[in-house]
Structures are given as C-alpha cells and as structure tokens.
Amino acid sequence: GAGVSQSPSNKVTEKGKDVELRCDPISGHTALYWYRQSLGQGLEFLIYFQGNSAPDKSGLPSDRFSAERTGGSVSTLTIQRTQQEDSAVYLCASSLVGAEHTEAFFGQGTRLTVV
C-alpha cells in the first residue's frame, strides 16, 4: 500500500479481555516498530522487527504483551487480559533497513480504550 495501515482505528474493550492490533507496513520495508503513546506522554518504544524476527522486544511492558510478524509483512500486537492502564494509542511504523535509511513512516494508530 501507499502508507502504513493500522486496524482497527479505534477499539473499546472490557477489562480482562484480549485484543489484537494489526499493522500493514509499507511494501518492501523490512523494519517494523510498535510504539505506545499515552495521553500527554511521548512515544514509548515497545518492539522492533527485522523481517520476522524481533531483535529488540525490551519495551514490552509485561508478559501480557506479545507481537508477531509473518511473511516479513503484517504484524499483530496482542494484549492479553487488558487493564485500564493499557489504554493508549498504539502506533506502528516501518522503514527500510540500513544506516542510511533512518526515516520511519508511521501509521495513524489504534486508539485502545479499556473500560
């Protein structure tokens, strides 16, 4: 596609339920990133994929959070047993790989509200 696509754009879920957030990166972009943006906060790094592997998942807040990427393309971020503090905008970005490819292209995010 022309840009990074995320779905759903909005998700309201009950506390304790599991949710899946999807990211379709720009075609050909090997690198994929997930960030979380809480109200009034900056972007918090969650995980980075290069191809299908995740060399850095240090930002995942707890073992309730997991992510996978298949076919070097689509990625899914899963949050199990959601809590109210998980409410945030979850942003996905993709980029080419290499020291010269420094720009990350962002999707519009998924706004998650846990009630």
Next chain:
Amino acid sequence: AQSVTQLDSQVPVFEEAPVELRCNYSSSVSVYLFWYVQYPNQGLQLLLKYLSGSTLVKGINGFEAEFNKSQTSFHLRKPSVHISDTAEYFCAVRAAGGGFKTIFGAGTRLFVKA
C-alpha cells in the same frame, strides 16, 4: 542508552511570530536526531533529521534545526509561523551507525493564535 527532554510541553504563539521548540538529548555514543510532527488526528511525519555534516538542518514547511554537540541540543525553529503549524512536535534520538530503537521526547504542543 539515549534519552530526550523537550523542555516545553506547550508553546502558544501568535501567527507570523518566530518560534523555537527546545530539545536536549543525552547519549554516550554518536546519535542521529529527528523532529517529527503530528497534526490533529493524523500520524507522525518526519519534519527533518540530522545525521552528519552541517549542523544546520532544513526541513519541510520552513522549519530548521541546529545540532549543538557541546550543549547536546537540537532546537527546532521557524521564523514565521502559520495557523496550520498548530500540531504536536516530537524530538527523537537514535544511536548512529546501526541502532534501530528511536527514543522520543514527550512532545511539545505548538498552538498558533490568530
């Protein structure tokens, strides 16, 4: 590890006035520096970046930033703002030469008044 501090959470300014959004970083290694802009209800887009070379970097929409290594700063400036510049601006840092984790500041909301 790197960190970024944006010194102002909100900056109100009148249209056609100059503006400076401040950013300081810390890092034990060389870094790349970025400014991203997020317009209301839109995703982030890259405004400008510093990788190496000239310390004065020009970006889109008339913005520029200056890398100051001694002061570990990367302040964003525009000589004359427009109403359409109202947005959230994020400073970001990444380790140079192979790092991939980009660390973002908390953001500065620029509000341009008529």
